[in-house]
Amino acid sequence: MQFRIPSIKKERARNLAIAGLVAAAAIGLFALTSKSDKSLDISGSQGGNAVAIQITSEGFIPATVKVLPGSQVTWTNSDNKAHKVASNPHPIHSEVKGLESPDLDPGASYTYKFDQKGSFGYHDHLNLTRLGTVIVE
Numbered sequence: 001m002q003f004r005i006p007s008i009k010k011e012r013a014r015n016l017a018i019a020g021l022v023a024a025a026a027i028g029l030f031a032l033t034s035k036s037d038k039s040l041d042i043s044g045s046q047g048g049n050a051v052a053i054q055i056t057s058e059g060f061i062p063a064t065v066k067v068l069p070g071s072q073v074t075w076t077n078s079d080n081k082a083h084k085v086a087s088n089p090h091p092i093h094s095e096v097k098g099l100e101s102p103d104l105d106p107g108a109s110y111t112y113k114f115d116q117k118g119s120f121g122y123h124d125h126l127n128l129t130r131l132g133t134v135i136v137e
C-alpha cells in the first residue's frame, strides 16, 4: 500500500504540470491575439482594400496607416470646418501624384487608391501642422 501514495503524488504532480502548461499556452495565445488586435488598430479597417481615416480638430486619426498595395484609403471630415488632404511636400504636392482632395466640407470624404509600395507623407493643406503617413507594403 505504501508505494501507491508516492505514485498518486507523482501523478498529481504531473497533472499539475500539464495544467500549468495548458494555462501558459492559453496566456501565450491570448497575448498573441491581443497583439494582432493592436496592430489592427494601427491599420484601421485593414481588409486589404479599404481603410478609413477621420479628419478631426485634433488631426488625422489614425495619423499612420499601413495598407496593402491597391488599397483604397478614405478620409472623412469629422470636424466642423473644412479640411484638404494633400500629398507632401507642401505646396506642390508632388510626392504622390494625384493625392490632393478638393476642400472637404464637414461630413465630406475623399478616397485615394495606393498602388505603389512605399511610405507616403501627406498633410492638411488648410492646416499645415496636421500630418499623416500612409505606408504601403
Ligand SMILES: [Cu+2]
Binding pocket: 086, 089, 090, 091, 092, 093, 123, 124, 125
Ligand atoms: Cu499643401
